[in-house]
Amino acid sequence: MAAKDATLPQFEATALDLIPKVASAARGTFRTHKTKKVQWRIVQLRKLYWAIEDFRPRLIAALMHDLHKSEFEAVLTEIDWLLKDCMFMIKHLNDFAKDEKLGSPAVPITYSMMNFRTRKEPLGAVLIIGPYNYPLQLLLAPLIGAIGAGCTAVLKPSELTTACAMVVKEMIETRLDRSAFTVVNGAIPETNALLAEKWDKIFFTGSDVVGKIVAKKAAETLTPVCLELGGKNPAFVTKNANLALAARRLLWGKTHNSGQVCMSQNYVLIDKQVVPAFTEFLKVAYKDMFPDGAKASPDLGRIVNARHFHRIKKMLDDTKGKVVMGGEVDEAELYIEPTAVLVSSTDDSMIKEESFGPIFALYPVNSLDDALNVAASVHRTPLSLYTFGSKSENERVLNEMTSGGATLNDSFFHGSVNTVPFGGVGDSGWGSYRGKASFDCFTHFRTIAETPSWADKILRVRYMPYDMSKMRLLARLTTPKPNFDRSGSIVRGFSYWVKLIFGLGASSAKGALFRWLLLLAVNYLLKASRAAR
Numbered sequence: 001m002a003a004k005d006a007t008l009p010q011f012e013a014t015a016l017d018l019i020p021k022v023a024s025a026a027r028g029t030f031r032t033h034k035t036k037k038v039q040w041r042i043v044q045l046r047k048l049y050w051a052i053e054d055f056r057p058r059l060i061a062a063l064m065h066d067l068h069k070s071e072f073e074a075v076l077t078e079i080d081w082l083l084k085d086c087m088f089m090i091k092h093l094n095d096f097a098k099d100e101k102l103g104s105p106a107v108p109i110t111y112s113m114m115n116f117r118t119r120k121e122p123l124g125a126v127l128i129i130g131p132y133n134y135p136l137q138l139l140l141a142p143l144i145g146a147i148g149a150g151c152t153a154v155l156k157p158s159e160l161t162t163a164c165a166m167v168v169k170e171m172i173e174t175r176l177d178r179s180a181f182t183v184v185n186g187a188i189p190e191t192n193a194l195l196a197e198k199w200d201k202i203f204f205t206g207s208d209v210v211g212k213i214v215a216k217k218a219a220e221t222l223t224p225v226c227l228e229l230g231g232k233n234p235a236f237v238t239k240n241a242n243l244a245l246a247a248r249r250l251l252w253g254k255t256h257n258s259g260q261v262c263m264s265q266n267y268v269l270i271d272k273q274v275v276p277a278f279t280e281f282l283k284v285a286y287k288d289m290f291p292d293g294a295k296a297s298p299d300l301g302r303i304v305n306a307r308h309f310h311r312i313k314k315m316l317d318d319t320k321g322k323v324v325m326g327g328e329v330d331e332a333e334l335y336i337e338p339t340a341v342l343v344s345s346t347d348d349s350m351i352k353e354e355s356f357g358p359i360f361a362l363y364p365v366n367s368l369d370d371a372l373n374v375a376a377s378v379h380r381t382p383l384s385l386y387t388f389g390s391k392s393e394n395e396r397v398l399n400e401m402t403s404g405g406a407t408l409n410d411s412f413f414h415g416s417v418n419t420v421p422f423g424g425v426g427d428s429g430w431g432s433y434r435g436k437a438s439f440d441c442f443t444h445f446r447t448i449a450e451t452p453s454w455a456d457k458i459l460r461v462r463y464m465p466y467d468m469s470k471m472r473l474l475a476r477l478t479t480p481k482p483n484f485d486r487s488g489s490i491v492r493g494f495s496y497w498v499k500l501i502f503g504l505g506a507s508s509a510k511g512a513l514f515r516w517l518l519l520l521a522v523n524y525l526l527k528a529s530r531a532a533r
């Protein structure tokens with residue numbers, strides 16, 4: 001696993017005049033239909049698996065170079081994460097890709113002869129644009145979905161993580177079918193050149209600002225987009241929470257990848273009575289994680305570059321709050337200490353900006369009502385939320401505030417399992433992926449019907465000249481009658497009682513059949529036992 005001897009290439013942007021050719025090649029290869037063969041896709045996924053495995057030392061070295069990411073996190077959240085993704089897709093692809101029969105209740109029994117089914121068609125040539133914080137996972141996990149679905153793809157890694165971008169380019173273009181999968185490196189001009197091309201889907205992960213640019217450009221050609229954006233994610237801590245556990249878990253959410261995690265909490269809405277105790281527990285958790293201080297820890301990453309370092313530092317410089325944990329910064333090392341700031345206004349820089357770093361605010365509240373009102377005013381549709389309280393308090397938070405995903409009693413666990421769907425809501429994202437959702441994200445679910453020739457006798461009613469008496473017969477056979485009145489109440493008419501009595505109280509035909517069979521079986525057993533006596 002050692003990465004010391006690995007050599008890292010210099011960053012090189014793709015020539016602008018090559019970009020239309022790259023896009024055209026992706027479209028052209030899709031038109032050959034070779035990506036539609038499931039076996040071809042499986043072979044590409046197997047090749048990607050072994051490419052990631054074989055490039056492991058260089059990927060670890062690149063992550064260390066770009067983000068000072070520890071080998072532990074590089075393996076857990078990037079390399080092994082992707083290997084697991086490949087294995088999952090390979091294992092389930094035949095199942096995901098096969099036609100699905102559409103039966104009852106979607107297709108009424110009267111149309112059952114038409115062999116309704118859903119065909120899973122690849123969308124086509126897709127563009128995947130990645131962010132810097134997980135430069136491998138957040139670029140290649142969507143690619144695994146695209147390969148599984150049968151698309152061709154062009155990848156645009158973040159230019160901020162230069163070593164990862166170059167190693168990924170070499171890895172993809174030397175190991176996968178190059179006519180189907182390519183990598184374009186670069187910044188705004190190269191991304192704009194890519195966005196000027198026609199794609200069948202754009203998958204974008206990054207900031208809401210750039211998300212809007214991508215969505216606007218895509219709208220010009222009505223290109224579908226999946227947007228995985230950021231958010232000002234709240235955590236709720238009530239006086240019924242296990243404060244020591246909440247402190248340790250929330251600190252984990254802000255130290256992992258040095259807090260450069262889209263779904264980590266931005267601010268904690270905490271019952272004012274427990275602020276002092278919670279702050280003490282935070283300090284205890286900090287000491288446990290970093291016995292020699294955070295700066296000396298080999299586990300804590302660094303901020304990606306000076307621009308982001310200054311963005312985060314400015315939030316600390318501008319705050320009117322009080323630092324209750326951490327606070328040290330060092331530009332030479334792009335180091336920001338895990339920091340908690342006690343604030344008293346939602347206008348504070350610590351709440352207004354998305355921190356996307358190891359710093360977060362504590363905002364004292366009088367009650368859960370108060371907390372929910374504050375959270376709704378800060379960001380109504382965040383990517384994630386976390387709640388630490390009693391069962392009923394956690395349930396209330398879930399009911400009264402939406403988010404892309406949520407974890408009760410922990411930091412971002414809902415986003416830490418690679419096979420469950422992940423995505424935002426409202427302005428924190430459109431669409432989701434991971435596991436089967438990654439396949440679905442790049443798939444068109446095409447409904448197909450097949451009308452047998454002999455059925456024309458039955459279907460003749462639809463042809464002109466129309467006959468209203470036949471229409472009435474058709475309506476009687478195919479349009480269900482409501483069992484409710486205009487006030488929305490259930491009408492207990494004649495048919496209700498007939499169904500109740502003959503259905504033995506069951507609400508469906510299946511249920512009624514089961515109850516009848518049970519009744520007959522009991523009756524039979526009783527008779528048999530009486531006869532035996």
Ligand SMILES: NC(=O)c1ccc[n+]([C@@H]2O[C@H](COP(=O)([O-])OP(=O)(O)OC[C@H]3O[C@@H](n4cnc5c(N)ncnc54)[C@H](O)[C@@H]3O)[C@@H](O)[C@H]2O)c1
Pocket residue numbers: 129130131132133134138156157158159186187188191192205206207208209210211213228229230231261262263354356383424429
């Ligand atoms: N929801 C998620 O899964 C998720 C994951 C990671 C990051 N994020 C969010 O992303 C942000 C941080 O990542 P980032 O800084 O890499 O995001 P970013 O939006 O700055 O960059 C993302 C990509 O867009 C490109 N880009 C940047 N400016 C552009 C422009 N003007 N025109 C066209 N393309 C442009 C970049 O080259 C990069 O590849 C945070 O807001 C974070 O919350 C969300």
Ligand SMILES: CC1=C(/C=C/C(C)=C/C=C/C(C)=C/C=C/C=C(C)/C=C/C=C(C)/C=C/C=C(\C)C=O)C(C)(C)CCC1
Pocket residue numbers: 076077133134260261262263415416417
């Ligand atoms: C080891 C044994 C067992 C089990 C142990 C278990 C269950 C260990 C669990 C460890 C945990 C909780 C690890 C944490 C994982 C965190 C991850 C994967 C974080 C991922 C982060 C991601 C994906 C970030 C994404 C960022 C995004 C989308 C935006 O920025 C037993 C108990 C089973 C048996 C004994 C041995």
